[in-house]
Amino acid sequence: MLQPEKDIRRKEKLDAFDRLLTIMDELRLNCPWDRKQTLESLRHLTIEETYELSEAILENNLDEIKKEIGDVMLHLVFYSKIADEQKAFDVADSINAICDKLIHRHPHIYSDVEAKDEQAVKENWEKIKLKEKGNTSVLGGVPKGLPAMIKAMRIQDKARGVGFDWEKKEQVWEKVEEEMQEFKDEFNIENTAKIDKEKASGEFGDMLFSLINYSRFIDIDAEEALERTNLKFIKRFQFLETESKKDGKNIAEMSLQEMDKYWERAKNL
Template identity: 35%
Template sequence: MGADGPLGELRELTRRLRAECPWDREQTARTIVPHTVEEAYEVADAAFADDPAKLLDELGDLLFQVFFLSLLLEEQGEGDLDDVTRAVHDKLVRRHPHVFGDAEARTPARVRERWETIKTEQEGREGVFHDVPGSLPALLLARKTQRRAAAVGFDWPDLDGPLAKLREELDELLVEIERAGRPAPETEPDLRVQDELGDLLFSVVNVARFVNVDPELALRRATHRSRDRIELAERLAAEAGETWTELDLDGQERWYQRAKASKGRG
């Protein structure tokens, strides 16, 4: 990669920060990666907010993370940004023989199937769950695990299976909750309730996978939506001369429903 142009300028800026900034000098891959993960989520938020200006800004932050981590590799003599670039270039060519070779893959599903075959046959990855990072958020870990199982044929034939399993797991959870009762605040959960709740969440992820929904992003959107409605409900109450925190549950619910109707599903 040449030194000219915006990418070259960013590369030189990264080197200067590493050499001259006290904070940057002290960083390691382990201390930087939490920031990398945070930047990736901010990219996701910008994309789902349909905000191109914000997406452009957040992509820049994420790109800097790639440059910085590549520089750390270079300092260890384990590769540099050029090696990172060449490696991903070669990987993309290798995993797209339907574009760069004679293979055929006319659907997205067939492309994914070929990826899994290439990973095992050409890249030497072994086992059903090869390279599934345990550090993934739990919902994404569940989805990736399910995808790997599906890649070797262990999957429901259609959506009816996951939906039936979801209902079954909900029924089992309700039985255990009724048995255990509600625990006191700040105490350990009943283990059987915990296990059944985990099974229910795993089943929810399975349904999400079948309808092409990213469960992590879906939950984040739902959380943001709820937060926005509560904040609006608080403002509406204040405009009417009421204090949200002093209202009983019925009063809060009344304003929440007005906020919900005002904001709709957005």
């Protein structure tokens, strides 16, 4: 049972959610823009909001995370409202569905199944999912629309869930080096002959897949790591643009050597 002070906070949380539901009802009834929205029209906006939440998390900006969670939650309530109007389901159905799923997929908490560590929990989860969805393949549950890098990570996780995996990270790194060597041998940078682009693309994909696999073994999220590098590059490049402009220079007319001086300064920020 919740402690008294926790009971108070629980009521505040429920009241806040009820307030959001009430506002959603009012907007859907009275606002021309909100009335016009459909499941399809909201989709790209939801994706945008999700990426904004992701960016706030990477920046560890708790105030922005709070705001972005609210934006994403609004979209989830919006979808449920539209579905309710179509007499398909409402927000209570969605919440109860996830509650039922969580209970079913955590038999080590709500039943008599044992799971001694995180890996055991993940393996149980994947096995239960396989039974629930009736997939003929372990990989059947990987969404086709995922970005390629995230899809590679999910594929590898699911394969690992049924025991198809390397035993040691050293083995994975050997595979990385093997793929890199194959790419280098096939498409030697010193060879100026025209390459077979399709074959090169396939070999490059193999190399990336093996690197993503290694990142998983050393507990690095490859997508997050690349996005952090993207943000770092943007910050440094914008420094280059701003500082060179202060010095009266046009970046489009600067040599690479000139740019590099600003780049080195940006690295020290």
